[in-house]
Amino acid sequence: MNFNRKLYSDDLLKSLYSGLLKPRLIEEKMLILLRQNEISKWFSGIGQEAIAVGAAMAMEKDEYILPLHRNLGIFTSREVPLFRLFSQFQGKLSGFTKGRDRSFHFGSKEHHIVGMISHLGPQLAVADGIALADLLENKNKATLVFSGDGGTSEGDFHEALNVAAVWNLPVIFMIENNGYGLSTPNNEQFRFKSFTDKGPAYGIDALQIDGNNILEVYDAVKTAAASIRQKPRPILVEALTFRMRGHEEASGTKYVPQELFEKWSQKDPVDNYEKYLLDQKVITYSELQEIRKDIKKEIDEAWTQVAKAPTVIADTSFELGDVYAPFNQIMIKASSEKKVKRRYVDAISDSIRESMEKYPKLVLMGQDVAEYGGVFKVTEGLVEKFGKKRIINTPLCESAVLGAALGLSINNYKAIVEMQFADFVTSGFNQIVNNFAKIHYRWGQNADVVVRMPTGAGTAAGPFHSQSNEAWFVHTPGLKVVFPSSPYDAKGLLNASIEDPNPVLFFEHKFLYRSVSEEIPDSYYTEPIGKARMVTEGTDISIITYGLPVIWAKEIVANLGNYSADLIDLRTLLPWDKETVENSVKKTGRAIVITEDTLTGSIASEIAAYIGEKCFQYLDAPVARVGSLDTPVPFSPALEENFLPKKRMKEKIQELLLY
Template sequence: MPEKKFRLQFDKKQYSNEFLISLYDKMLKPRLIEDKMLILLRQGKISKWFSGIGQEAISIGVTCAMQKDEYILPMHRNLGVFTTRDIPLYRLFSQWQGKANGFTKGRDRSFHFGTQAYKIIGMISHLGPQMGVACGIALANLLKKNNKATTVFTGEGGTSEGDFHEALNVASVWSLPVIFCIENNGYGLSTPTSQQYNCRNLADRGVGYGIESHIIDGNNILEVFNTMQTLAESIRYNPRPVLIEFKTFRMRGHEEASGTKYVPDELMKEWEERDPIENYKKFLINNSIFTENEDFKKRSEIKAAIDTHWKKADQEEKIKVDVALELKDVYNVVDFEEIKPTKKTNELRLIDAISKGLKECMDRYKSMVIMGQDIADYGGVFKITEGFIKAYGKERIRNTPICESAIISAAYGLSLQGIKSIVEMQFADFVSSGFNPVVNLLAKSNYRWNQPVDVVIRMPCGGGVGAGPFHSQTNEAWFTKTPGLKVVYPAFPVDAKGLLATAIEDPNPVLFFEHKGLYRSVRQEVPEGYYTIPFGKAALLRTGGGITVISYGAGIHWALEVLEKYPDIEADVIDLRSLQPLDTESIYQSVQKTGKVIILQEDSMFGGIASDISALIMEHCFEFLDAPVKRVASIETPIPFEPNLEDQYLPKNRFEKEIQELYRY
């Protein structure tokens, strides 16, 4: 009987029988695990399941082609990646039950985890950022000259996200040794490919980015392995990105609760007959490489191992609730050692102090990378990195395409490989284009799987320069409410240089705000050489018993100017310097002394940090207050560019009136 047209054709090439059987074993293992998990799901023993049944050949073929010390970034249908990397099954089962032997201490489920021990970096549900992370890992390989490849997975649905296109562009421009694997399985949840994209093949997208691309039958294990092995070996020594589209099909629902009723019966039947495991098994048996008895024995062995490991995980105690541990793990532990400044100083503007601080850190950390738009030959729009490319070379001072999301994700990838990086937002406003990886990838990394994040994002911000709604925001409040991020906002050159060094030393993601209105208007004697200033320690700039003034950034200078006009106002002036962590001790001590407090911020009022500080004072210092806590902020509009409108928007003039009224209260 002639084979049907959709039956798979296998070419054994030069591979030994032992190797051919090992591929079958590796595919069979995740399939049998899934069979077990589907039963346990119905029994309520696991909470959710994302099936990769029908796609096993891709995970196994790709993983077998990669070296053990090369990173793979899988998706939630790539169980075969984890099993082929020989992660103990009981640890996977513990992960799925939210137990301590898993990889996330019960904080995230399924395949949302990473493990440096097995060189696997798990996904976040937003899908796209992992493409940029792979770029960062590949960039680190390039910088280390270690001839390693990186592989990252996405589905056909994920190719519609901007992160996918940004990552392909970055990889192409930088010639990164990364293989982008698209598992085109027919549906994004229930949305068919016809509603996802309007081109014949997703691999065709590689042409637009100057990337080599291939289309592979994702159900044919030998085709997958052979192509991947050839490409991986090639890009290790001829670095470049490659895009692969695997044609396959998802035989079960997006997750089990969603079912497959939206799939036509004839389509489901066709792909059932293209099952990667059953077809490969028939090939092995028909070529006298394998027998039914050997298959039965292998299945029995795997099932027994699954049952043993499941019993071990099932008997493990449930996670013990420990609020102190939960709070502790939000941030990586900092072994901070304050380095005192020298007594020798030079007068510097704020912008010069930041530039010199960057240079000293580049000298101190020989692999550290700075990335941003126009920062190389041009020196950045504010000229902070002018001359850096001559001093440190184009590999460490990297101009980027306009793709904030991919670059922030790439910075995370560098961190995974032990390389510190700084990302310069051309303007703080533009971080909105990279908001997702900041708050969902960087911020949650240490809490989710104890992975430090050595990334500093520089944020030129603020008004007073007539730059309008898209170049003038002071948007620190977007991030102070996100656990896992640190937010620093210096107002003086001395602080900027020392805090920048601390930010770069810190193994947590830091947003470093730099008020561009202060860049060239504020001067100060700044110590020469490298020094650090601790986070969470405010500066007391003036002392007085009548009122507490709390501010940061340009607001501190406005407050000092007003107080110079009214020498009769005796005030403690607190420059917060860092907003997360916040120096509540200094705030409370001052408020308990003065009994009155006014908080000045450049940001608009509602949702700003002044509101949180006010609430903290009310909760902890209420009995010491002689007047209501006063907040002064910009008006509730976007920031305009016309000078009179901008003056009206900013709170400086209103602060002068409000502090006098509060002082007299």
């Protein structure tokens, strides 16, 4: 192994050695504890330590690093206290995730580390967002994100590199190429010879380094980081290495030819660097032994302390109360009595404009949202007012843009992401349900992101531009789901959603954009998230709905003759207003829940079940549900009209009143 110290000092070389040895000694301890059933699982980085340690020590302490399974050296190099680190491995309350996740599935704002999720690829786009925030503030910072060679087969890898290249983001993409994705060798993962072939295709500088040579890793990352701080752009670094143990300990290594172990054992990063330091008389053997002794003592003391730490005691109220980042919404009334007539689309546009004036660190991203104004022209004119640094056109890559929005939030920005159509959110589903929704519950990091979702049928747009997919997200703890039906609520609730530090899916019905209008305040105001609106009040039936069916229901209620109805517009679907619904049903004795969504598995089913459970003794008739047919949304106007529940809801209301 060829070590080139260049002009680096003896003190630095010694520091790199201590940094390299520490994760190795921790691993040796953990492997013993694993055999003793003291820990449940372990992803070994033995043989790969030089990459994590060299890269982390080359970065500035306040620059973000996004590690993966085998990057223990990131945490130790950032001086994460071993007590907390070991508590995390043990699932103790004193760990970073309070026992809710394991190993390296956590982050620490204090140490500028962002925790991974098991899906591997999404980390890359989050790094883009962190770097974008630094770029917007002219901070001259770099961001470092890790991927294994196997993870590069994910679409997230392509999307993140492409976005970073297009936006000139100061990100170092570190590819740890250890030859295997779990048990699948690289020749079954991809056909190119080197990841350096990837860089030029994206317009990205790329280099290959010896990942077992800590001096080479340190120098490459230090040089790359210094360069992109001054001239922002992404750089791809391929670090060649080898995993000396299984993907995780239970998987074993039988699938790896023995000669590879023999070859790479000669390239052990710790042994080779130690020999180099001794040969160059940078350090003495007694100093090495003293360093080893001190690290082992630190490890043993921390483990003893963790062993005495209390285990987690389940507390249901605490668990439920920690799903969302704390936020006490304070209602804001309009500062002026002046009102203007605004369409639904105008109200949403007004909200975005007023919120961007209120929050200088609010960024809006989406396809065609700048000069073009979005396909529905909601954002028309905003780029002239706020500029292209805050109204950002994106490539067609929903996952990367959502990941970047999370990265902005981690780096203290707010973000709005416009889905061109709600249907297209499927391409970014993982970021929302696994990254956004769980990040606060896991390690206390909020996702201050609003995802705007033009949704719904009634425009003869067919099965891929008309779906009502709100139920997908209502099922996911950690998200908030908002769906206004009027211009007044659209503006007030979008303002509130942007204020809220939690992730909000904000559904905007496309049919309503230009079909409804009303007088609304000309100034900034908010409406409460989680509180329904009583559109009409009555005594005979409770009609519970949201979105476009609210408009249909108003027509029906106006023609009920001698009957009267509570028409409840839910407005928020997660969390939904149980109190208002329950009180109404107890009063009327009849309930119908209506959704534009297909009926099976819809929010209507959930609310109907709740009413049946909580209000059974007050009911004079079965709880009714009405929704669209359980088919994809058809294109033909005649088929679409039959698909939608407008006619069926009128019939069901009459049937329920006569029960």
